Amino acid sequence: MDIQQILFIVLSAIAIGCALGVVFSRNPINSVLFLILTFFAISGHYILLNAQFLAVVNIIVYAGAIMVLFLFVIMLMNLNSDTEPQKNWLVQLAGAISGGILFLVLLSALVSATKTLPVMEQGSNDLGLIKNLGKTLFRDYVLPFEISSVLFLSAMIGAIVIGKKEDKFEDVH
Amino acid sequence: MLLLQIDWSFLLEKSVLILVIVLVSFGVAAYATWGERKVAAIMQDRLGPNRAGFMGLLQPLADGGKLFFKEEIIPEGSTRTIFILGPFLFMVTALMTSAVIPWGPDIHTAAGNVISLQVADINIGILFVFGVVSVGVYGIMLGGWASNNKFSLLSSIRSASQSISYELAMGLSLIALLMMSGSLSMREIAQQQHGFWDGHWLTWNVFKQPLGFFIFMVCAFAELNRAPFDLPECESELNMGYHQEYSSMKLGLYLFAEYINMFISSAVMVTLFWGSYNFPGMDWVAAHTNAIVFALICVIVLMAKITAFILFFMFIRWTLPRFRYDQLMNLGWKGLIPLALFNMVITGAAILWLFNK
Amino acid sequence: MNFLLLAAEQNTPFNYLPIALQLLIAVGFVGIMMGATHLLGPKRRTKDKLINFESGIPSVGNARQPMSVKYFLVAILFVLFDVEVIFFYPYAVNFRELGQEGFLAVLMFVGFFLCGFIYILKKGALKWED
Numbered sequence: 001m002d003i004q005q006i007l008f009i010v011l012s013a014i015a016i017g018c019a020l021g022v023v024f025s026r027n028p029i030n031s032v033l034f035l036i037l038t039f040f041a042i043s044g045h046y047i048l049l050n051a052q053f054l055a056v057v058n059i060i061v062y063a064g065a066i067m068v069l070f071l072f073v074i075m076l077m078n079l080n081s082d083t084e085p086q087k088n089w090l091v092q093l094a095g096a097i098s099g100g101i102l103f104l105v106l107l108s109a110l111v112s113a114t115k116t117l118p119v120m121e122q123g124s125n126d127l128g129l130i131k132n133l134g135k136t137l138f139r140d141y142v143l144p145f146e147i148s149s150v151l152f153l154s155a156m157i158g159a160i161v162i163g164k165k166e167d168k169f170e171d172v173h
Numbered sequence: 174m175l176l177l178q179i180d181w182s183f184l185l186e187k188s189v190l191i192l193v194i195v196l197v198s199f200g201v202a203a204y205a206t207w208g209e210r211k212v213a214a215i216m217q218d219r220l221g222p223n224r225a226g227f228m229g230l231l232q233p234l235a236d237g238g239k240l241f242f243k244e245e246i247i248p249e250g251s252t253r254t255i256f257i258l259g260p261f262l263f264m265v266t267a268l269m270t271s272a273v274i275p276w277g278p279d280i281h282t283a284a285g286n287v288i289s290l291q292v293a294d295i296n297i298g299i300l301f302v303f304g305v306v307s308v309g310v311y312g313i314m315l316g317g318w319a320s321n322n323k324f325s326l327l328s329s330i331r332s333a334s335q336s337i338s339y340e341l342a343m344g345l346s347l348i349a350l351l352m353m354s355g356s357l358s359m360r361e362i363a364q365q366q367h368g369f370w371d372g373h374w375l376t377w378n379v380f381k382q383p384l385g386f387f388i389f390m391v392c393a394f395a396e397l398n399r400a401p402f403d404l405p406e407c408e409s410e411l412n413m414g415y416h417q418e419y420s421s422m423k424l425g426l427y428l429f430a431e432y433i434n435m436f437i438s439s440a441v442m443v444t445l446f447w448g449s450y451n452f453p454g455m456d457w458v459a460a461h462t463n464a465i466v467f468a469l470i471c472v473i474v475l476m477a478k479i480t481a482f483i484l485f486f487m488f489i490r491w492t493l494p495r496f497r498y499d500q501l502m503n504l505g506w507k508g509l510i511p512l513a514l515f516n517m518v519i520t521g522a523a524i525l526w527l528f529n530k
Numbered sequence: 531m532n533f534l535l536l537a538a539e540q541n542t543p544f545n546y547l548p549i550a551l552q553l554l555i556a557v558g559f560v561g562i563m564m565g566a567t568h569l570l571g572p573k574r575r576t577k578d579k580l581i582n583f584e585s586g587i588p589s590v591g592n593a594r595q596p597m598s599v600k601y602f603l604v605a606i607l608f609v610l611f612d613v614e615v616i617f618f619y620p621y622a623v624n625f626r627e628l629g630q631e632g633f634l635a636v637l638m639f640v641g642f643f644l645c646g647f648i649y650i651l652k653k654g655a656l657k658w659e660d
Contacts, residue, residue: 004543029255029318036311047543056300057616064307065612068337069605071314075330076596130297130357134620138632145617146635149642152610156646159610160653163603187548191555244571249580250592261560268556272549293548300619301549318593322582326593334601337608344615351622417583422567426560499658502604506656510611510647514640517618521625521633 007048015041028074032067039063051128191292194271202432203233205483212487240425248321248418255319260419260426263312267430269305270437273298275360277450277472280464290468291360298359299351302441303344306396309434310336313405316427317415328414331498332398332405338505339395345513346388349520350378350445363449368456377448384516386446388509393438395505397431400490404498439482443475450475603655614643 018041021034039062046055126132137145207222207229214221222229247256277290295301310333317329354362366376379386395402406414416427443449450471459467496504582589621628621636650656 027252029252029315033255033258033315036308047546050543052295052297052546053300053620056297056304059304060300060307061609061613061616064304064310065337065609068307068310068314068333069602069609071311071318072330072333072602072605075318075326076599076602130300130620130623134624135627137620138624138628138635142635146638146642148617149614149639152614153642153646153649155610156607156650159603159606160650160655163599163606163655164653184551187551188555191548191552195555195559241567242570242572243567244573245568246575246579248582250582257564261564264560265553265556268559269549269552272552292552293545295545295549320582321593322584323589323593323595324584326595326597330597330601334604337612338604341608341611341615344612345618348615348618348622351619352625355623355626357619357623412583412585421571422563425567426563502656502658507651514643518637518640521636524625525630525633 004048008045011041011044011048014038015045028077029071032070032074035070036063036067039067046128049128050126053130053133054128186288187292190290191272194276194292195268198268198271198433198436199429201436201479201483202429203237205432205435206236206428207233208483209487209490212484213491216488216491237425240422243421245421245423246418250321251418252319252321255315256418257423259312259316259319260416260423260430261312262315263309264426264430264433266305266309266312267433267437270302270441273301273359274437274440274444275363275449276475277468280468282464290472294358294360296356296358299347299357299362299445303340306336306343307340312427312430313415316419320415320418322418324411324413325415325417328405328411328417332415335398335402335404335501335505336396338502339392339509342388342505342509342513343392343396345510345517346385346392347445348513348517349385350382352517352520352524353378353381359444363444363451366448366451368451369448369453376451377446379446379448382446382516382520384512385520386442388513388516389446390442391504391509393442394486394489395501397434397438397486399435399486401493401496402501403490403495404501407495435483435486436479439479439486440475442482443478447478600658607650607655610646611643614639 015038018034018037022031022038025031025034039058043055043058043063046052046058127136210232211221211229213219222232225231225235247253272292273295275291275294280288280290282288313336314329314333317325317332320326350362351357354365356362356365362378366378368376370376374380394400398405405411411417416424419427452471452474455471458470462470582593617639618636621632624632
């Protein structure tokens with residue numbers, strides 16, 4: 001075993017352990033914290049693959065921005081009703097089945113993807129460096145890049161429409 | 174077997190460097206508290222701390238020692254684990270940014286070894302700083318929320334909202350600088366500002382990007398919760414702010430971490446804009462002294478610039494009144510973000526069409 | 531391959547090893563500090579001492595209360611704009627090589643950015659004083 005394999009195993013163990021922690025925590029704040037740890041472990045994986053830009057963007061955007069949003073949402077909720085209502089066993093069964101099916105779909109997609117895609121060798125390629133990534137993005141993928149900005153625009157409009165509706169609702173009362 | 178080939182001397186060298194940086198950060202933070210009180214005293218025509226040692230120089234040690242031996246109080250209504258996690262995270266994130274700052278030039282020893290005065294030279298150094306800054310919000314948010322105190326909660330939400338708003342303008346303000354440097358590595362940016370005059374123009378980035386520096390500095394003030402943006406700690410509305418329920422060293426960690434953040438962000442500003450460890454006539458000095466003395470002089474120059482910035486932070490605190498919350502948000506979103514975008518577009522156009530003939 | 535060579539060479543995952551080291555040292559340092567004060571300080575808990583401090587007035591309810599939706603809106607907008615800002619970084623590094631074409635592409639992106647920005651300003655999403 002070389003050092004990369006050991007790091008890979010350690011990071012994977014952290015990622016899976018924390019992901020399980022997200023699911024099994026009773027307190028939503030703990031779930032969020034576990035999710036942040038999971039993102040850090042995944043960033044570690046990116047670094048092992050030499051995708052440095054992706055690793056740091058994963059931390060800035062997911063761990064630093066989206067999880068702040070999640071924390072805000074949880075703080076917005078009323079956490080005094082700590083004990084979640086016991087759900088019907090039928091609902092739980094349905095949830096388990098649909099979750100299991102989703103898992104199978106993802107698994108099969110992953111298996112077929114590993115057959116067709118070339119396996120990335122760890123730490124040997126420079127594609128993930130910011131310089132090369134930028135060149136590829138702004139030479140070969142300019143159109144998707146511009147379209148993504150339209151996507152952001154629509155997301156903004158969606159956020160404003162939902163967020164502002166709340167205000168009007170408050171005004172009526 | 175790569176595992177067996179880990180270079181232990183490399184790890185040892187880095188560990189020593191990291192320990193020195195951590196201890197220096199604590200030392201600077203401790204004496205920044207003393208400096209803050211002295212500066213406040215001078216500006217208000219008082220004496221300030223003068224009992225512990227000469228000119229009160231032992232005051233920070235006395236304060237630190239006191240905090241160590243105080244009773245820890247964890248309020249009953251608080252969420253215990255997260256209450257402890259808050260100051261812990263805040264301090265750890267404060268100590269992480271220093272990893273990518275070049276504290277001096279490489280030392281080429283006579284034996285042919287190269288000793289680097291930077292913990293990690295990664296080619297996305299600036300983004301690493303942003304990553305750590307964006308994670309730094311959690312310390313305040315979690316601490317304030319876990320206290321189960323309304324003042325703390327309000328303060329932490331305000332603080333989080335403020336720092337995410339200013340992160341945007343901060344990120345945008347650096348783009349123009351990066352267009353000129355073409356690199357995200359802090360070490361490379363430091364080396365590009367070599368000396369002071371390159372024959373055409375001053376080499377330090379602040380003379381090439383004054384607007385970018387101004388925006389970055391204002392954002393740094395806001396990220397640090399320093400006056401005039403110290404809304405999370407405004408005494409008249411929120412008592413003490415997000416660390417109201419904290420006592421003993423947990424409070425100490427919050428207070429120290431704020432000063433460490435001030436130290437590190439001064440270092441980042443100096444590295445990016447004010448020529449890092451470079452000074453006028455450094456080539457002459459390098460030719461006339463040996464490598465270690467030269468590196469030492471460079472470190473001292475860097476520290477002097479950082480000290481100047483810390484003093485500037487303190488002067489501002491006792492000069493400008495606090496912003497109102499809506500003024501703060503308006504300045505960040507409606508003022509600085511469009512200004513930074515404008516700066517970026519103008520810089521790009523100027524380089525492409527004016528200077529690149 | 532020698533480890534030192536790998537570490538000296540730029541752009542490999544091994545550049546990040548010192549950062550992991552620094553994280554370990556920082557965590558250890560802070561952990562020891564917090565543990566030490568926990569052991570050193572006196573422990574005399576009384577009921578009054580453990581109540582939340584709210585300026586001496588008996589507190590009503592607790593702080594686990596919903597807050598204004600505006601903070602939430604700011605956070606959503608932050609996520610969106612943050613991703614857009616991140617897009618500028620790979621461009622800035624390649625600015626000179628990409629030349630005029632790249633600059634025009636980015637100008638268009640900035641145009642969309644400004645459209646969204648002006649939209650949220652016009653809708654008053656960032657208005658605090660109402």
